[in-house]
Amino acid sequence: MSSTAQYGRRGSTVQQLSVTVLLLAVAGYFLLPVWWLIVSATKSNGDLFGSSGFWFGSSLHLAGNLTKVFEHSDGVFARWILNSALYSGGGAALATLLAAMAGYALAKYPFRGQEVIFGVVVGAVLIPPPLLALPLYLLASSAGIVNSYWSVLIPSVVTPFGVYLARVYAAASVPDELVDAARVDGAGELRIFFTVAVRLMSPALVTIFLFQFVGIWNNFFLPLMMLADDKLWPLTLGLYFWNSQLRDQPWYDVVVTGSLISAIPIVLAFLVLQRYWRSGLSAGSIKA
Known part of the structure; x- marks a missing residue:
């Protein structure tokens, strides 16, 4: 050699x-x-x-700390878990559906002002979410939904990044020939979207869901402004409240164990949904 x-x-x-x-x-x-x-x-x-x-x-x-967490403050931690699951799971699911429909429409239905709307969506991606907290609070206050589940859920179903990703992925992964073939076979637009486009866009939709789920689960500022009732708080706000009381009450073990529990759903979501990240789903879809 x-x-x-x-x-x-x-x-x-x-x-x-x-x-x-x-x-x-x-x-x-x-x-x-x-x-x-x-x-x-x-x-x-x-x-x-x-x-x-x-x-x-x-x-x-560990066992004793877990017991302390779920018994602390009259067992409100379990309620916080359910609230976070509702905000994150429900908000992420609705946000994914709306983003998929909007992105698919922007990619497959040409209309006047299409690129302008897409440019507005891209611009919205660049706006830091904390800047929108005060306007959202004023809107929720005028609608009378402050200190309710809706005040956190409704803002969570809007994701400009999800619309952007869905539009780009729909344009690349859903062939126009396949959509035209479905129309020739008599399928309506909603049926084409749910039976054809959604399946081909599934990797992007999983990505949107996970990004939105993690974002809502870790969201702190919006619930802090919207919610006064501790029964409506998510985990992030509840743990922050416990942590703010550590100077008066030495329950560091409760806060640390609660923080560990709050990270488990995010890890499980990634482990369960990662198998849906597959490339080439449309390979062979228009072959005989």
Whole structure:
């Protein structure tokens, strides 16, 4: 083997090793807080401050901490979980449906002002959500829905990014020939959308759902402005309230364990829905 080939192989090995080390460092950077949260949820209040932060304490208190979380404040934590599930699950599902319909219409139905509307959607993507919190509060106040489930649910069903992604993906993944063939067979527009387009757009729709689900689940500022009744709070607002009281009441173990529980639904959502991220769903769809 020539020296040039040996040098090239050695360089390739070094490059692969460098990339592997870099990826491991990045993974460690993101997983270290998760590891700390898992370890801290197994500790008592004393162990949280008296032992190593990244390793377990003298004994495991996870079961006791879980009991404390669900019994604390008359068991309101379970209500907060249900509220977050309602806001995130219902809001994300409706937002995905509306985004899919709007994106499909922008991609497949030419009309005057189409690009202007799409430009407005792209511009809306660039607006930080906290800037809209006050206008949304004023609108909800004028509609009389402040301090109700609707004040958080209704703003959650609008996702400009979802419309943008659905439009781009529909234009690329739903062949016009397939839509025309369905029309020739007598299918209506709604049937074409739900039986043909939705299936072909499923990877994009899963992405929209997950982005919206995570965004609503982690949303804090909007519920803070809209909701005064603690029975309507999501997990983020409830945990913030508990954390704000730590100076008077030493329940650090309750807050840390509650934070760990609040992260579990997001992880489960990614694990369950990741199998739908498949490419090439339309391959062969218009073949005989």
